[in-house]
Amino acid sequence: xxxxxxxxxxxxxxxxxxxxxxxxxxxxxxxxxxxxxxxxxxxxxxxxxxxxxxxxxxxxxxxxxxxxxxxxxxxxxxxxxxxxxxxxxxxxxxxxxxxxxxxxxxxxxxxxxxxxxxxxxxxxxxxxxxxxxxxxxxxxxxxxxxxxxxxxxxxxxxxxxxxxxxxxxxxxxxxxxxxxxxxxxxxxxxxxxxxxxxxxxxxxxxxxxxxxxxxxxxxxxxxxxxxxxxxxxxxxxxxxxxxxxxxxxxxxxxxxxxxxxxxxxxxxxxxxxxxxxxxxxxxxxxxxxxxxxxxxxxxxxxxxxxxxxxxxxxxxxxxxxxxxxxxxxxxxxxxxxxxxxxxxxxxxxxx
Amino acid sequence: xxxxxxxxxxxxxxxxxxxxxxxxxxxxxxxxxxxxxxxxxxxxxxxxxxxxxxxxxxxxxxxxxxxxxxxxxxxxxxxxxxxxxxxxxxxxxxxxxxxxxxxxxxxxxxxxxxxxxxxxxxxxxxxxxxxxxxxxxxxxxxxxxxxxxxxxxxxxxxxxxxxxxxxxxxxxxxxxxxxxxxxxxxxxxxxxxxxxxxxxxxxxxxxxxxxxxxxxxxxxxxxxxxxxxxxxxxxxxxxxxxxxxxxxxxxxxxxxxxxxxxxxxxxxxxxxxxxxxxxxxxxxxxxxxxxxxxxxxxxxxxxxxxxxxxxxxxxxxxxxxxxxxxxxxxxxxxxxxxxxxxxx
Numbered sequence: 001x002x003x004x005x006x007x008x009x010x011x012x013x014x015x016x017x018x019x020x021x022x023x024x025x026x027x028x029x030x031x032x033x034x035x036x037x038x039x040x041x042x043x044x045x046x047x048x049x050x051x052x053x054x055x056x057x058x059x060x061x062x063x064x065x066x067x068x069x070x071x072x073x074x075x076x077x078x079x080x081x082x083x084x085x086x087x088x089x090x091x092x093x094x095x096x097x098x099x100x101x102x103x104x105x106x107x108x109x110x111x112x113x114x115x116x117x118x119x120x121x122x123x124x125x126x127x128x129x130x131x132x133x134x135x136x137x138x139x140x141x142x143x144x145x146x147x148x149x150x151x152x153x154x155x156x157x158x159x160x161x162x163x164x165x166x167x168x169x170x171x172x173x174x175x176x177x178x179x180x181x182x183x184x185x186x187x188x189x190x191x192x193x194x195x196x197x198x199x200x201x202x203x204x205x206x207x208x209x210x211x212x213x214x215x216x217x218x219x220x221x222x223x224x225x226x227x228x229x230x231x232x233x234x235x236x237x238x239x240x241x242x243x244x245x246x247x248x249x250x251x252x253x254x255x256x257x258x259x260x261x262x263x264x265x266x267x268x269x270x271x272x273x274x275x276x277x278x279x280x281x282x283x284x285x286x287x288x289x290x291x292x293x294x295x296x297x298x299x300x301x302x303x304x305x306x307x308x309x310x311x312x313x314x315x316x317x318x319x320x321x322x323x324x325x326x327x328x329x330x331x332x333x334x335x336x337x338x339x340x341x342x343x344x345x346x347x348x349x350x351x
Numbered sequence: 352x353x354x355x356x357x358x359x360x361x362x363x364x365x366x367x368x369x370x371x372x373x374x375x376x377x378x379x380x381x382x383x384x385x386x387x388x389x390x391x392x393x394x395x396x397x398x399x400x401x402x403x404x405x406x407x408x409x410x411x412x413x414x415x416x417x418x419x420x421x422x423x424x425x426x427x428x429x430x431x432x433x434x435x436x437x438x439x440x441x442x443x444x445x446x447x448x449x450x451x452x453x454x455x456x457x458x459x460x461x462x463x464x465x466x467x468x469x470x471x472x473x474x475x476x477x478x479x480x481x482x483x484x485x486x487x488x489x490x491x492x493x494x495x496x497x498x499x500x501x502x503x504x505x506x507x508x509x510x511x512x513x514x515x516x517x518x519x520x521x522x523x524x525x526x527x528x529x530x531x532x533x534x535x536x537x538x539x540x541x542x543x544x545x546x547x548x549x550x551x552x553x554x555x556x557x558x559x560x561x562x563x564x565x566x567x568x569x570x571x572x573x574x575x576x577x578x579x580x581x582x583x584x585x586x587x588x589x590x591x592x593x594x595x596x597x598x599x600x601x602x603x604x605x606x607x608x609x610x611x612x613x614x615x616x617x618x619x620x621x622x623x624x625x626x627x628x629x630x631x632x633x634x635x636x637x638x639x640x641x642x643x644x645x646x647x648x649x650x651x652x653x654x655x656x657x658x659x660x661x662x663x664x665x666x667x668x669x670x671x672x673x674x675x676x677x678x679x680x681x682x683x684x685x686x687x688x689x690x691x692x693x694x695x
Contacts, residue, residue: 086497109490189689
């Protein structure tokens, strides 16, 4: 574990971010449903029975105790609201909303309370809190797919990015998950951290053991190219990289940008890329209406139109609820073939 | 309308002899009630003469609840308020001059003109927010109580909500969490009879809302919300209980709002003039004055002097509000995000 090439998976990286920050700052607490699990059962010791959907909070109660790692009843409105109150009074809560599909239950506390408190009070109070939540479909043709259907598979980050005052980050690798989580915890305002459920091996990678930050509000160019810019969000970044490999076989050199923060959006990095490639495809696992994909497309049409040689293309989930059957879920979810097709259409138009 | 035995409901925390207020306590209570009443009456007059102060919800009639509760709190304690929040702010010690300036939308306002009546707040006085999303701020009080417990400070939090707010799910979630974690929190349900135009007997199947506390295994009691000393006694016991680590209490204060839900509402569309008249016969300020004139220790002359001082304070507050500048246009874009983060 001590060598320089130590690899962690996505959940382990977030776990390490939480652990290191909780050691550094005693005002950080973690709360949510089964963030430990069985925490009230003293006779079982402080071993956790659950540790969250990505197991990202596993083991924390053993080190930090039940006063800082708080299993809540099923009460998202109440405990997200409690985090707002705690954040206003000296703590830095990290709340877990198990799945983003549950966000409707506590939307008021995020949209009307956490996001607006600083503004409504004329800048006289800060709400330093983090909400972590899991999202997404598996989207491949395994017999089981994600298998969680319409109420446990959504992406929904566009309805969070829409809110002024709320920062929203979407990590894609173990490395940036750790760094963005630490940045989110250290931010003095509310930050949503969107954690994809099925990043699996594609997110696994080298993660330094020490604490480090990845800046909020910055995109990252993860593959340099000259012919077309593929913009990905979260797991879609990996799908864009897969598409770039396929395009390379056709002699098309694609640049891939990992958005990482959807609000505030780093427009500049995307514009600079378009000055080189003149073509844009945005891949987004969310449904298309009022999506980040269309928001990015609209912004680029507004500020980078002169650099574009072809109409912008978006590749999104289907405009439907998430279906159960794996074959249907695979149709619902954007994939590399669709991104390749969109890029080819661009090259055809642009040449 | 309020013929309530204050010890009728739930498990009362007020066993044994009731605590009695000192001379200073009584002055503090009357001072708060008087200032709230005059602030709201002045505001009402300003509204009716055409001063644009946005949507306002007058606290007139309910003053004894905020005054009785906040008289037992310390400066470091927290309160969370609802849309009808002017009274809570004043009772907790917010300066009325920046409050008035906020209502005028001035940059010198408590919220720099970004909040208005429904968000009027001074965090430095321990107010977590006046909050017009009914029930939302109950959770903020819960969080403040959790914060006190985790940080091991002796602070107490109070959640003010109405009988309307007693019906939203978040309040019940918070009652349960406060109970299981034994948090230093007092739930204060101001039952003024109406959620906007919906009467309590329609919206609640239970006669005394405090009886719901039994379902969360915490003490619940109903007090006469027009009797500031009764509120003060209940508050003292509940706050002592919270501060000593024994957990939350639910207090229902039966009271009455004299005017409509907001400044534009005519309550005679949904209630009878006779009911209003009967309620006003039990006005909290007049009941207090009557008690003092009959039993002391304060004299009517002393109470009149407090009223006069408050009048002068409000004259200055209105002058301050009128003379203050409007916010500059660029303020629209400030304070959306916290500018300084501790990120390294």
